[in-house]
Amino acid sequence: MRNSQAAAVRKCRCGTGSIAMKMSHRFGSPDTAGPVWGLVFGIFMTAIGMGLWFYATSLALSGGHDESSAVAAVIIGLFSAVYAGRELCHKRH
Numbered sequence: 624m625r626n627s628q629a630a631a632v633r634k635c636r637c638g639t640g641s642i643a644m645k646m647s648h649r650f651g652s653p654d655t656a657g658p659v660w661g662l663v664f665g666i667f668m669t670a671i672g673m674g675l676w677f678y679a680t681s682l683a684l685s686g687g688h689d690e691s692s693a694v695a696a697v698i699i700g701l702f703s704a705v706y707a708g709r710e711l712c713h714k715r716h
Contacts, residue, residue: 658710665704672696 672693679689 658707658714661703661707662711665700665702665707668696668700668703670700672698672700 672695675689675693675696679693682689
């Protein structure tokens with residue numbers, strides 16, 4: 624093994640070498656990682672809000688804060704999902 628190959632292997636083992644950097648390019652564009660996680664977060668929050676809403680309406684307790692929490696979670700989730708989806712569509716063009 625030549626010295627340059629040995630140096631590349633050492634760099635790759637510690638995770639900071641150029642070989643590891645080149646392999647990371649295979650996973651796609653890092654520019655879309657934020658909107659994808661925003662979309663996942665939005666869907667997750669919407670599901671939580673719907674679950675809270677069904678929980679609050681099934682118990683039929685008056686004066687509880689479950690309904691307002693459910694509405695807030697659904698609004699935040701829908702806003703995040705729509706915004707992240709819009710960003711994903713704009714990044715593809």
